[in-house]
Amino acid sequence: MTDLTRRRFLIGSALGVSALALSGCDRLEQNPEVGGVIRSAEKLTMRAQRLLLGRDALAREFAETDISPAFRVNGTSAPDGEAYAQLVEGNFANWRLKIDGLVDRPLELSLADLKKLPARTQITCHDCVEGWSAIAKWTGVPLGSLLAATGLKPSARFAVFHCADELEKTLDGSGRYYESIDLIDAFHPQTILAYRMNDRDLSVGHGAPLRLRVERQLGYKQAKYIMHIEIVDSFAALWGGKGGFWEDRGYEWYAGI
Amino acid sequence: MNQETRPLRSTPLQSTPRRRTIFIRRHTVVTRLSHWLNVVCLSFLILSGLQIFNAYPRLHWGQYGMDSDPAFLTIGASENHGMPQGFVKTGSGTIPTTGVLGLSKVEGEWASRAFPTWLTFPSYQDLAAGRNWHFFFAWVFVINGLIYLGHGVLSGHFRRDLAVRRHELAPRHIWREILDHARLRFPAGEAARHYNVLQKLTYIGVIAGLLPLMILTGLTLSPGMDAAFPSLLDIFGGRQSARSLHFITASLLVVFVIVHVAMVILSGPWNNLRSMVTGRYAIRRKEPDA
Numbered sequence: 001m002t003d004l005t006r007r008r009f010l011i012g013s014a015l016g017v018s019a020l021a022l023s024g025c026d027r028l029e030q031n032p033e034v035g036g037v038i039r040s041a042e043k044l045t046m047r048a049q050r051l052l053l054g055r056d057a058l059a060r061e062f063a064e065t066d067i068s069p070a071f072r073v074n075g076t077s078a079p080d081g082e083a084y085a086q087l088v089e090g091n092f093a094n095w096r097l098k099i100d101g102l103v104d105r106p107l108e109l110s111l112a113d114l115k116k117l118p119a120r121t122q123i124t125c126h127d128c129v130e131g132w133s134a135i136a137k138w139t140g141v142p143l144g145s146l147l148a149a150t151g152l153k154p155s156a157r158f159a160v161f162h163c164a165d166e167l168e169k170t171l172d173g174s175g176r177y178y179e180s181i182d183l184i185d186a187f188h189p190q191t192i193l194a195y196r197m198n199d200r201d202l203s204v205g206h207g208a209p210l211r212l213r214v215e216r217q218l219g220y221k222q223a224k225y226i227m228h229i230e231i232v233d234s235f236a237a238l239w240g241g242k243g244g245f246w247e248d249r250g251y252e253w254y255a256g257i
Numbered sequence: 258m259n260q261e262t263r264p265l266r267s268t269p270l271q272s273t274p275r276r277r278t279i280f281i282r283r284h285t286v287v288t289r290l291s292h293w294l295n296v297v298c299l300s301f302l303i304l305s306g307l308q309i310f311n312a313y314p315r316l317h318w319g320q321y322g323m324d325s326d327p328a329f330l331t332i333g334a335s336e337n338h339g340m341p342q343g344f345v346k347t348g349s350g351t352i353p354t355t356g357v358l359g360l361s362k363v364e365g366e367w368a369s370r371a372f373p374t375w376l377t378f379p380s381y382q383d384l385a386a387g388r389n390w391h392f393f394f395a396w397v398f399v400i401n402g403l404i405y406l407g408h409g410v411l412s413g414h415f416r417r418d419l420a421v422r423r424h425e426l427a428p429r430h431i432w433r434e435i436l437d438h439a440r441l442r443f444p445a446g447e448a449a450r451h452y453n454v455l456q457k458l459t460y461i462g463v464i465a466g467l468l469p470l471m472i473l474t475g476l477t478l479s480p481g482m483d484a485a486f487p488s489l490l491d492i493f494g495g496r497q498s499a500r501s502l503h504f505i506t507a508s509l510l511v512v513f514v515i516v517h518v519a520m521v522i523l524s525g526p527w528n529n530l531r532s533m534v535t536g537r538y539a540i541r542r543k544e545p546d547a
Contacts, residue, residue: 025304025378025379025380026379026380026381029378029379029383029386029390035389037393038389038390038393039389039393040393041389041392041393041396042389042392044396045392045396049479049481049482049485052481052482052485052486053481053484053485057484057485058484059480059483059484060483060484060487060490062320066320066321068320068321068323068326069325069326070323070324070325070326071323072323072324125320125321125480125496127478127480127496128313128323129312129384129388130312130313130384131309131310131312131313131500132313132315132322132323132324132497133320133321133322133323133496133497134321134323135320135321215480215484216480216481216484217480217481218480246385249385250383250385250386250389251384251385251388252385252388252389255480256479256480256481256482257392257478257479257480257481257482
């Protein structure tokens, strides 16, 4: 290569890269094939983190004095609809948690039933996908103990949490909040169905009567207003098929990062 | 920068027979590939990082932090005499930044967003996409960095080219190099074969300081990694501190890139670029023809 052609090559590549950078970037994101490659990193992240975490590594638990003064009410602040309003009015006495799907003995529990079961209390940091964090104290029933009571069929792989709130208004109901976790997280000792927050009954803003705490993942996994837990072998048939409200809108199913 | 010199070509310049140009092999193929892959990675990481920052444009110190908690940096928009205004707030000072930070135009309309469309990837607001690209290139960046580090140690590149010699650390030597840089007098001839001490210290600072700090503070933002390595939270003083340090370190890297590109341009852009593309670096020698 002569100096001149080399120079031309260098100028050409520099211009090409900048042109791509300026005009092509958004198109790159919208290209489904490129998107597929980019999103494959999620599986790598999940495998690597599971390898490092093992089954039972615990999220940091904090002291009472670390609890943050404020905790943002995010997503739904109060579910719409007559049914939920009546539950609030009756102080959730008529609310029942259904656990069914691929289980041996489906369960229906009232809030009073849940409060009688052995509870776990933990002070943990809630890390929102947006970037903020808040520390609070949660009390609730370990999900693993409930799943042990129902018994799981061999094909069981995920726990799906169906919620009372509709975060996006749609005609087909696909705006209803739901979430899912696999059995490793479902049986993790810190994964609880919380009915108390900072020593008080869970408020409507924070998901009354029951919300999920799955402490090794981000805030959007911590489903509020849980009505029904369904054990499934696949969530492909549910709504967008990605395993959660935000997952159906492009966010990762594995939210450990 | 291999010590061994292979004069690939020696062309006497027409009128001055006493000057000749020799080419040395300056950068190995591993260094060159990892350098340009790093350019791609850092570009996407910074632009998608600003997209992620836009989802919550406030920085805190400590374990927790949100709306009502004290922030040491806020980028936002507010009303001023009925007119929307973008601002950057640090401590007690507020700087108006309408048009660029806090408030900028999106498709011709004023919109409240911390960093403008031309500094984020994707240009439009899409936190999910920003995160996906950020983590993909974070993986590429880490793997690329590990290959570079392994090669640097095994090939002797670090020991030979980056290790600072004792005499180079003498204050007088450093001061002279600072003066030379300030006067834009760059090493020529034999001295151009090696990095000068300012280059060495800067590259060591980036390779052993800023880049690892970038990765570690980034990992501290992951609740999964914090459960696997709880000491990360102690090292950086909490997730919000780690987020702030991640942003500050990224800003320092941007400063490094600006100075680095300026130095490349001032000290002979073609020669420098060629050496990072083909590996060949020209040195002009003042000596009689053999």
